[in-house]
Amino acid sequence: MSTVGNPANIFWHENPVGKAEREKLLNQHGCVVWITGLSGSGKSTLACSLGRELQSRGKLSYVLDGDNLRHGLNKNLWFSPESRTENIREVAKLFANAGLICIASLISPYRKDGDAYRALLPDKKFIGRVSFFMNMPLQLCEGRNPRGLYKLARVGKIKGFTGIDDPYEPPLSCEIEIQLKDGVVPTPNEMAGQVVSYMEDRGFLEA
Ligand SMILES: Nc1ncnc2c1ncn2[C@@H]1O[C@H](COP(=O)(O)OS(=O)(=O)O)[C@@H](OP(=O)(O)O)[C@H]1O
Numbered sequence: 001m002s003t004v005g006n007p008a009n010i011f012w013h014e015n016p017v018g019k020a021e022r023e024k025l026l027n028q029h030g031c032v033v034w035i036t037g038l039s040g041s042g043k044s045t046l047a048c049s050l051g052r053e054l055q056s057r058g059k060l061s062y063v064l065d066g067d068n069l070r071h072g073l074n075k076n077l078w079f080s081p082e083s084r085t086e087n088i089r090e091v092a093k094l095f096a097n098a099g100l101i102c103i104a105s106l107i108s109p110y111r112k113d114g115d116a117y118r119a120l121l122p123d124k125k126f127i128g129r130v131s132f133f134m135n136m137p138l139q140l141c142e143g144r145n146p147r148g149l150y151k152l153a154r155v156g157k158i159k160g161f162t163g164i165d166d167p168y169e170p171p172l173s174c175e176i177e178i179q180l181k182d183g184v185v186p187t188p189n190e191m192a193g194q195v196v197s198y199m200e201d202r203g204f205l206e207a
């Protein structure tokens with residue numbers, strides 16, 4: 001019997017420098033800021049603005065964008081339910097463990113996956129997470145239509161597009177929900193400010 005790929009032959013190596021030491025060095029807590037929402041809801045915009053705000057405060061963050069990962073690490077994944085579940089998952093946890101503020105921006109359309117991410121990052125004291133729901137109406141996202149993908153989905157040239165012929169299940173619980181205020185979209189700076197205040201209040205920005 002072949003032993004290639006047998007998990008019994010794979011061993012965990014403990015690193016003498018632990019997360020707490022890395023965090024002390026960086027003076028911050030490694031955590032995942034999870035941003036979910038429809039395509040065009042503003043996830044990447046918020047992620048960039050938040051990254052910039054944290055940088056200006058001397059905090060080390062890194063944006064993991066669903067689109068970007070699909071250019072490299074996840075380039076073999078497509079948009080089947082299984083692939084969507086696989087996308088990012090463990091990578092965010094690794095970044096948080098490295099002591100970084102990992103800003104994970106991805107549609108993450110299925111509720112059960114959101115629950116799995118929460119289970120993956122269970123203890124706020126060690127690997128905290130802040131879930132963000134960009135609760136923007138489909139009509140607005142579709143109207144923005146930044147890469148013309150909604151149009152293609154509407155005429156059946158892209159199959160299984162989230163919000164059109166594939167579901168988006170809004171999360172049942174999240175730390176922060178971004179919504180229109182009197183029909184107006186908050187500015188990227190306003191949104192980033194909201195997350196930073198949340199993180200400050202909960203001590204994520206100091207070790
Ligand atoms: N079928 C289908 N459904 C949804 N989105 C699609 C699809 N095909 C391509 N795209 C583009 O891929 C981006 C979403 O990638 P994600 O990794 O965030 O999606 S997922 O979490 O795995 O569902 C998404 O980018 P964003 O607009 O940045 O969200 C789309 O531009």
Ligand SMILES: Nc1ncnc2c1ncn2[C@@H]1O[C@H](COP(=O)(O)OP(=O)(O)O)[C@@H](O)[C@H]1O
Pocket residue numbers: 037038039040041042043044045046144146185186187188
């Ligand atoms: N708060 C905002 N105010 C104004 N325009 C926005 C805002 N957020 C996003 N946009 C615009 O909407 C489009 C889609 O945003 P993007 O961040 O790419 O969404 P997503 O990553 O969810 O697909 C972009 O053209 C962006 O400039």
